[in-house]
Amino acid sequence: MDLERLDELAEDPRIVSGIHNYCDRWCERCGFTDRCLNFAMEREEKKESQESESGVDDSEAAMKVVEQSLQSTLELVRKMAAEAGVDLEDLEVEEEDPPPDPREGARQHPCSVAAMEYIGIVDTWFETRTDLFRNKAVTVARQVVVDLPGSDPESEVNALKENVDAIRWYQHFFYPKIMRALGSAEHERERGHDDEFPRDSAGSAKIALIAMDRSIDAWTHLRDALLDDADSILDILAHLERLRRTAESKFPNARAFVRPGFDEVP
Numbered sequence: 635m636d637l638e639r640l641d642e643l644a645e646d647p648r649i650v651s652g653i654h655n656y657c658d659r660w661c662e663r664c665g666f667t668d669r670c671l672n673f674a675m676e677r678e679e680k681k682e683s684q685e686s687e688s689g690v691d692d693s694e695a696a697m698k699v700v701e702q703s704l705q706s707t708l709e710l711v712r713k714m715a716a717e718a719g720v721d722l723e724d725l726e727v728e729e730e731d732p733p734p735d736p737r738e739g740a741r742q743h744p745c746s747v748a749a750m751e752y753i754g755i756v757d758t759w760f761e762t763r764t765d766l767f768r769n770k771a772v773t774v775a776r777q778v779v780v781d782l783p784g785s786d787p788e789s790e791v792n793a794l795k796e797n798v799d800a801i802r803w804y805q806h807f808f809y810p811k812i813m814r815a816l817g818s819a820e821h822e823r824e825r826g827h828d829d830e831f832p833r834d835s836a837g838s839a840k841i842a843l844i845a846m847d848r849s850i851d852a853w854t855h856l857r858d859a860l861l862d863d864a865d866s867i868l869d870i871l872a873h874l875e876r877l878r879r880t881a882e883s884k885f886p887n888a889r890a891f892v893r894p895g896f897d898e899v900p
């Protein structure tokens with residue numbers, strides 16, 4: 635997309651600046667798509683790539699140009715070195731210790747560790763529960779046949795699907811958001827922070843907490859629907875609850891953060 639088109643999109647008065655920084659990225663279900671520059675850009679890019687029949691050829695041609703340009707630069711450097719009497723093959727490169735990874739501290743934080751563990755816990759739970767869902771489907775199908783008074787199999791199936799979708803959507807969401815919140819907190823601590831501006835650490839932690847709230851809600855409904863497996867779901871809920879409390883105590887101001895758009899527009 636060219637700069638002019640980007641400017642045009644950004645000038646739309648409905649756009650809320652920075653709204654996409656603290657959302658859950660579930661655009662399909664977002665009520666703010668017409669206020670989000672990120673959504674508008676993605677839609678535009680999708681449209682452009684559908685329209686461009688020669689997209690692949692163009693990118694291959696561009697890669698070739700870059701490759702040729704690197705090759706010529708390398709040849710030029712070799713020629714200049716030879717003229718100066720320097721043999722590039724003979725140059726000894728001193729090995730230096732790599733700089734410490736600034737994200738390592740964040741990775742070791744109890745919130746990140748628990749968020750990463752949660753990803754595996756959820757995968758394992760679903761992988762080992764195919765029978766449970768099959769039995770549930772059989773029970774619901776029987777209800778349809780018998781047509782028990784007061785039962786509503788269709789809503790039951792829809793609710794089950796909704797909760798599974800929410801769990802799966804947020805499963806991989808906390809970890810990067812927690813990592814970003816911890817990274818920003820470190821940055822704000824090291825460089826200082828002007829309180830006139832919102833803290834990215836609090837905003838990132840807030841959306842992580844919201845995702846945890848929604849996951850806890852979804853698991854709670856799933857537990858009520860799948861009573862045969864209530865105990866294993868309770869363990870997951872306990873893990874999530876511990877993670878939520880640890881995150882709340884690490885980021886005490888997160889809940890009060892005002893997210894652009896979501897927490898402002900009535």
Ligand code: SF4
Binds near residue numbers: 654657665667670673
């Ligand atoms: S604000 Fe809404 S539309 Fe924009 S990226 Fe986030 S979820 Fe998608």
